Amino acid sequence: MVRSQVVICGGTGCMSSKSDLIKKEFEVRLIELGIKDEINIILSGCFGLCERGPIVIVYPDGTFYSKVKVEDIKEICSEHLYKGRIVQRLVYSDITEGEKSRVKSIQEMNFYASQQRIALRNCGIINPFNIDEYIGRDGYLALGKVLTSMTPDEVIQEVKDSGLRGRGGGGFPTGLKWSFAAKNRGGQSYIICNADEGDPGAFMDRAILEGDPHSIIEAMTIAGYAIQADQGYVYIRAEYPLAVERLNHAIKQAYNYGLLGSNILGSNFSFNLEARLGAGAFVCGEETALIASIEGQRGMPRNKPPFPADSGLWGRPSIINNVETYANIPQIILRGSKWFNTIGIEKARGTKVFALGGKINNTGLLEVPMGTTLRDVIYKIGGGIPNGKKFKAVQTGGPSGGCLTENHLDSSIDYDTLINLGSMMGSGGMIVMDEDNCMVDVARFYLEFTVEESCGKCTPCREGTKRLLEILQKITKGKGTLEDLKLMKDLCYTIKDSALCGLGQTAPNPILSTLANFYDEYYAHVVDKKCPAGVCKDLIKYYITEKCIGCGKCKRNCPASAITGEVKSIHKIDHSLCIKCGACKLACPVDAIITA
Amino acid sequence: MKSLNDLIKIRDEQAKILNMRNEKTGYRIVVGMATCGITAGARPILTALIDEVAKRDLQDVTVSQVGCIGECALEPIVEVYDKSGHRTTYCKVKTKDVEKIIEQHIINGLEVSELLISKYKK
Numbered sequence: 001m002v003r004s005q006v007v008i009c010g011g012t013g014c015m016s017s018k019s020d021l022i023k024k025e026f027e028v029r030l031i032e033l034g035i036k037d038e039i040n041i042i043l044s045g046c047f048g049l050c051e052r053g054p055i056v057i058v059y060p061d062g063t064f065y066s067k068v069k070v071e072d073i074k075e076i077c078s079e080h081l082y083k084g085r086i087v088q089r090l091v092y093s094d095i096t097e098g099e100k101s102r103v104k105s106i107q108e109m110n111f112y113a114s115q116q117r118i119a120l121r122n123c124g125i126i127n128p129f130n131i132d133e134y135i136g137r138d139g140y141l142a143l144g145k146v147l148t149s150m151t152p153d154e155v156i157q158e159v160k161d162s163g164l165r166g167r168g169g170g171g172f173p174t175g176l177k178w179s180f181a182a183k184n185r186g187g188q189s190y191i192i193c194n195a196d197e198g199d200p201g202a203f204m205d206r207a208i209l210e211g212d213p214h215s216i217i218e219a220m221t222i223a224g225y226a227i228q229a230d231q232g233y234v235y236i237r238a239e240y241p242l243a244v245e246r247l248n249h250a251i252k253q254a255y256n257y258g259l260l261g262s263n264i265l266g267s268n269f270s271f272n273l274e275a276r277l278g279a280g281a282f283v284c285g286e287e288t289a290l291i292a293s294i295e296g297q298r299g300m301p302r303n304k305p306p307f308p309a310d311s312g313l314w315g316r317p318s319i320i321n322n323v324e325t326y327a328n329i330p331q332i333i334l335r336g337s338k339w340f341n342t343i344g345i346e347k348a349r350g351t352k353v354f355a356l357g358g359k360i361n362n363t364g365l366l367e368v369p370m371g372t373t374l375r376d377v378i379y380k381i382g383g384g385i386p387n388g389k390k391f392k393a394v395q396t397g398g399p400s401g402g403c404l405t406e407n408h409l410d411s412s413i414d415y416d417t418l419i420n421l422g423s424m425m426g427s428g429g430m431i432v433m434d435e436d437n438c439m440v441d442v443a444r445f446y447l448e449f450t451v452e453e454s455c456g457k458c459t460p461c462r463e464g465t466k467r468l469l470e471i472l473q474k475i476t477k478g479k480g481t482l483e484d485l486k487l488m489k490d491l492c493y494t495i496k497d498s499a500l501c502g503l504g505q506t507a508p509n510p511i512l513s514t515l516a517n518f519y520d521e522y523y524a525h526v527v528d529k530k531c532p533a534g535v536c537k538d539l540i541k542y543y544i545t546e547k548c549i550g551c552g553k554c555k556r557n558c559p560a561s562a563i564t565g566e567v568k569s570i571h572k573i574d575h576s577l578c579i580k581c582g583a584c585k586l587a588c589p590v591d592a593i594i595t596a
Numbered sequence: 597m598k599s600l601n602d603l604i605k606i607r608d609e610q611a612k613i614l615n616m617r618n619e620k621t622g623y624r625i626v627v628g629m630a631t632c633g634i635t636a637g638a639r640p641i642l643t644a645l646i647d648e649v650a651k652r653d654l655q656d657v658t659v660s661q662v663g664c665i666g667e668c669a670l671e672p673i674v675e676v677y678d679k680s681g682h683r684t685t686y687c688k689v690k691t692k693d694v695e696k697i698i699e700q701h702i703i704n705g706l707e708v709s710e711l712l713i714s715k716y717k718k
Contacts, residue, residue, distance in 0.1 A: 001643050003659070005616050059616045060658045084629040084661030107619055125617050135603065136610025144600040258597040266599045 004039045004081060005059045009124060011046030011210055012203070012242055014053040018070060019043070022054055025070050029077040039081055045211015047124035048365040049111055052092060057124075062105035066092040095361045095383055111362055114380050116343065118351050119167075119204075119327035120367045123211030128246045131253040134214040140259055142330035143218050146225055147267040150333075155226040156182055159329065161337035163349035168194055168285070168322030169400065169426045170502070171348075171415035177319060180309035181227045184317035189229040191220045192313065192320040194290055195236035195243070198282040199398025200449060202429035204353040205323035207365050209236065209243035212327070213250035217260065217273060219326035222333060223319050224271040232273040233313070235290050237280045247275050282399075282453035286501045287312075287320045289455065300457045301501035322427065324353055344370035348414035358395075358431035361386050368413070375409040378432055389434040393517070397426025399446045399453075400506030402513025403439060422513040424506070438535035439518040440525050444472040446510035454503065461504030464495040468511060476536040480526040489515060534595040537580040544571050544584075547592035554584035554593060615655050622656030623702050624677040625649075630664035636671035644694040645674070649702075657702060670716055676701055686711040 006026060008019050023043050030036040047055050052066035056076070063086055065076065072090055079085045094110055106112055117123075126133040134140070146155055160175025181189060193216055197205040209216065220232045236244055251273055254260040262270040276294050283289045284299040291313050293299035312318025328350055332340050344350050348370035354377065357363050361383030368377060374394060378384065385391050393403040396413075402423035404411070411417050415425050433442065447469040456462045471488045474480045492508035499505045515522060524530045531539040544554070550568040562578040565571030573584070585593040597603060627633065627642045638661075645659045665673050670687035674697060677683050684707055686697060693711060700706050 001646050002613070002616075003642060003646050003661075007617065060620070060660050062617075062619075082629075083631070083634075083663055084626075085663035126614070132606055132610045133614060135606045136614045138607065140603055141607065144603050148600050265597065265603065 002038060002040050003060075005042060006039060006081070007042045007044050007057045007059065007124070009045075009047045009053055009055040010043035010128075011050070011053075011123075011207055012240075013046065013050040014055060015242065017054045019054040021070050022056065022068060022073060025073040026077065029074055030081070033077060033082050035082060042127045043129075044126060045123040045128050046207040046365055048115075048120070048207075049092075049362060050365065051361065051363040057106060061086075062107065064092040064106050064109065065090045095386075110383070111364075111366070111381055114368065114372070114376060115366050116351050116369050117367045118331050118343075119208060119215075119324050119353050120211070120365070121331070122215065123207055123365075126212065128211055128213055129249055131214060131250065131257060131259075134212070138334060139214055139330070140218050142333035143221055143225075143259065144265055146222050146333060147265050147269055152182065152185075152226045152228060155222060155333070158333060158337050159226075162332045162340040163337070163344075163347075164325065164328055164332060164340065165348065165415065166322060167324035167328075167352065167427065169397065169424065171425060174321060174325055177309060177321070178223065178226050180307065181229075181317045181319045184310060185228045187316065188231075188314075189227055189317040190313045190319075191223045191227070191229050191232035192287075192290070192294070192308075192318055193220055193232070193234040193236075193326055194285060194287065194320055194322045195234055195240075196278050196281075196285040196290060197237070197240075197323070197427060198280070198285050198453075199400075199427055199429045200446075201357045201431050202355045202398055202427050204355050204365065204428045206240050206243050207355075208323050208327050208353075209240070209247050213243075213247045214254065215327045215330055216247070216323060217250055217254050219329035220273060221260065221264065221271045222329055223321070223326070225269050227317070227319060229317075229319070230270050230272060232271065233294055234273065234275045235278055235284070235294055236275055238277040239280045244275060244277065251275065281455070282449075283455040283501070283503050286503060289501070290320065291318065298455075300455045301503075303500065324428070345412065345414060347416060352413065352425065352428060354428045354430045356382050356430050356432070359385050359389065359434040359437070360432040370414045371412040373410050373412055374404065377413065377430070378409070382432065385432065385434050389436065391432070392435050392437055393433045393439065393442075395423075395431040395433065395442070395510075396429070397424040397506075397509070398429045399449050400424060400502065400509055401426045401429075402509045403433070403442065403517060404513070405517045422516055423509070436533055436535070438476075438531050438533040439514045439521045440472065440476055440531075441533075441535045443510045443514045444469065444476055447472055447507070450503065450507040454507075458498075458500035458504060460495045460498040461500065461507065464491055464499070465504070465507050467491060468495075468508065472511070475522065475525050476531075477538045478525065478529045478536075482526055485515070485522055485526060540580060540595045541575055542573055542578060542580065542582070542584060543594055543596060544573060545592050545594055546570060547590050548588075549590055549592070551589065553587045553589060557583045557587040559583060612650065612653070618655075620656050620658045621679060622654070622658070623679075624658045624660065625697075625702070626660050626662045626675050626677070628663070628665045628671055628673040628675075629661035630668075632664060632668035633671045633673065638672040640691050641672045641674060641689055641694060644691050645698070648694055648698045652698065652703070654698075654702065667713070667717075670713065685713040687713050687716055 056065040164174045165171040286301045289299045289301040308318045353367045548570040555563040562574045674686045
């Protein structure tokens with residue numbers, strides 16, 4: 001008789017802090033105590049609160065242990081699982097409220113309170129290696145419903161009515177996309193899942209594939225039924241080994257259960273699915289480049305139209321959706337479009353998953369209804385900015401998005417609002433920045449990324465982004481002029497108007513949005529030759545103030561031997577030797593070293 | 597798997613196992629499982645409670661264990677918390693009492709008077 005279930009986070013984040021060893025240790029200790037048969041140990045997908053990983057939840061009480069180490073397991077087993085005494089020191093407490101806020105269970109946590117989980121509903125709850133657990137959470141029932149009681153057109157109508165829009169960034173209505181492909185029913189057509197998630201800091205799709213791979217298999221099979229396609233491909237990057245492993249395992253299980261293959265659940269419908277590994281080129285997230293890559297060609301985009309719904313993979317009609325979009329489908333079919341319409345706002349129904357990162361207390365993965373404000377995500381769920389620093393900007397949409405300021409914090413998160421503000425939803429990366437981030441440097445970082453990732457097919461992107469980066473580098477070195485700012489802006493608009501695909505068209509967004517929202521910082525770099533945040537090395541100098549107590553720590557830590565001074569007297573930095581690494585500032589016990 | 601019914605059969609079986617991971621709002625039954633409780637025979641009581649709850653498919657009920665309640669002489673102790681947190685303490689519980697606790701208290705909401713702690717302590 002199983003009286004307790006222990007769920008250990010097995011997402012990439014927690015696995016890298018040894019959650020697989022934690023599972024093994026649990027097994028060893030439970031055998032020692034002779035209670036192995038009473039307790040199930042489950043390695044699940046991502047819980048979302050990656051900041052506090054590895055995470056272990058003990059059911060039935062839902063006790064939430066955070067930052068668990070292998071050495072702690074013996075105590076959890078002998079105290080909690082054997083004697084029923086919760087190990088208080090390991091129980092999660094809210095970082096903003098401190099020790100007092102130790103919570104007993106997941107339901108009491110601020111991080112989860114304002115979330116609503118549809119795409120992530122099984123992540124952190126089920127064992128992704130066990131198809132039975134997915135079925136136990138109503139898995140494959142939507143497929144059963146579709147095959148036994150709905151026509152393909154009814155399926156498409158339901159998805160249309162739900163108002164679901166693509167979660168990969170563009171926000172195109174999913175049902176409409178399906179209906180375009182359905183017009184071409186009759187010959188060979190294909191279902192493709194875009195799992196080529198490449199934005200820096202984004203890991204929504206990876207988490208879904210790692211935590212709930214069957215939801216994607218089920219949704220793609222439903223899409224296959226809707227347009228009468230019998231073959232699907234998941235295009236996933238090879239850099240996600242854990243997601244690839246779990247997806248492939250899930251596909252195998254689905255075949256064994258007859259949920260993939262011929263005559264699914266006794267119907268006339270057959271569907272086959274395989275994973276195709278991408279080598280990790282950002283441009284392959286663009287649908288036509290992705291299709292080229294599956295075909296074995298070089299991953300480069302082509303002109304649209306024709307859209308993939310008319311001429312996609314091997315010239316055949318194809319539906320291509322992102323992972324998170326698919327993850328919503330089974331729930332929409334099971335619970336109906338009316339239910340889905342009660343969530344979110346008009347023109348943006350349902351929820352969105354975000355990967356929250358940067359200068360934020362609760363780094364991790366969260367899912368909120370569309371229309372939630374940035375403030376709620378950053379402060380309520382994210383727990384605010386660490387170390388009492390001041391919020392400066394939030395970057396959404398990765399290299400295609402932009403930076404929003406404090407003035408935008410009360411704006412709602414949805415496709416149209418974010419675009420109007422000069423950013424975009426993107427696939428869901430959200431990076432928070434504080435006063436120590438230089439916005440010019442941030443723009444330079446994203447441009448460096450797009451220059452690297454540009455495929456080189458069209459001139460505006462290949463040459464234009466490179467020139468933009470050169471101007472930014474010039475500015476961060478203190479050699480920029482006001483003329484450069486104007487030139488950069490002109491070039492941005494030229495690239496936006498003339499680049500071939502989404503990568504180039506959105507590449508200037510980080511510059512345009514920082515220019516619009518943080519012009520004073522550009523001005524300071526160009527005119528005053530200063531970096532207000534103290535990031536751009538060529539524009540800052542380190543000084544030792546009178547607060548110096550002459551302890552010599554800075555001197556010992558300086559790798560360039562640029563600091564001189566006697567014990568108990570004020571030290572001095574030789575600026576001709578200083579390499580501006582900041583080691584002295586970090587070492588100083590009395591904050592006597594400043595940048596200017 | 598050949599039909600939707602096969603699928604639903606697996607679903608129903610698995611849902612019972614997974615139910616432990618769902619949010620519960622109903623009664624919470626705890627068994628004192630410190631050294632005193634275990635020696636007095638708390639483990640079979642806990643197992644019997646879990647069995648009984650599973651048998652009757654009471655999905656909103658939590659059965660868990662706690663440490664020493666402080667009345668070691670009266671172990672095995674079973675406590676029932678209702679939605680508002682009100683606590684009822686049953687003492688010297690035997691395996692045969694389990695069915696009664698579930699039926700009378702958990703299902704019908706009536707305390708099992710002969711097991712109450714007030715019988716032993718004023």
